[in-house]
Amino acid sequence: MKTLKLKYFIIATILLISSSVYSQSDTGHTYYTDDFSIRYFTGTPGKSTINTLKNINAVNFMNDSMIKLTYYYVNVDYLNINSIYEVSFQNNTNSKIGVWTGMILGGAICGYAAGADVSPGVGRVFSVIGGSVIGVLLGGYMGSALANLFPTYSTYDFKSHIKNKEKELKRILRINKQHHYSSDY
Numbered sequence: 635m636k637t638l639k640l641k642y643f644i645i646a647t648i649l650l651i652s653s654s655v656y657s658q659s660d661t662g663h664t665y666y667t668d669d670f671s672i673r674y675f676t677g678t679p680g681k682s683t684i685n686t687l688k689n690i691n692a693v694n695f696m697n698d699s700m701i702k703l704t705y706y707y708v709n710v711d712y713l714n715i716n717s718i719y720e721v722s723f724q725n726n727t728n729s730k731i732g733v734w735t736g737m738i739l740g741g742a743i744c745g746y747a748a749g750a751d752v753s754p755g756v757g758r759v760f761s762v763i764g765g766s767v768i769g770v771l772l773g774g775y776m777g778s779a780l781a782n783l784f785p786t787y788s789t790y791d792f793k794s795h796i797k798n799k800e801k802e803l804k805r806i807l808r809i810n811k812q813h814h815y816s817s818d819y
Contacts (some may be wrong), residue, residue: 664694666805669724669785672703674717687711693807698756698800715799721806722789732781733774740773741766 675682690796692704696712701710748765752758788808792799 637793653755662693663707664802665804666692667807668724671722672718673720674713674721675719676717687713693803695800695804703801715803718790718799718803720791721803723787724788726788728781728786729778732777732779734777736773736775736777736780737770738769738773738777740769742769744769744772 648742667690670693671686671688672690673684673686674683687705688702689703690703691707692702694702696702699715701713701715703713705711707770745762745766748768749758749762752761790802792802
């Protein structure tokens, strides 16, 4: 009876101490992305068409030549890596430019407008400073909102990477700082 309890104790301890158990059928790495699209070829070399998958949320490398793409959070598609024509990501660099531009313009315009009606002296200086502070805050918010309406994209061409597209796609997914990288250890 004591050995039976000891067996259950050992099994429970092993299950609780081990980090996690992974499925052996899923051996590839999964990369999670935000706004990612892939253009790829379908058909024969003479009569091929270019298709596009947009809003890809996850890229899972199944083996050396196949990837599983999850897009719009529910649709799944399998794609041969050698058929990839182009990969693109949305950059968020416009928001920083918009914030700084809005802060500078908002601070200058509001500071000038606040100090224009006040007579010269110490009161005018404080009016200009107060107007500039308010202008910087409002201008930064407005500049960021306007800049996010016009996103930029980084596009990677895969025509020149004929030999090892898998390695190049993994490199692009890893170096893109805006996207989360997750691998199965």
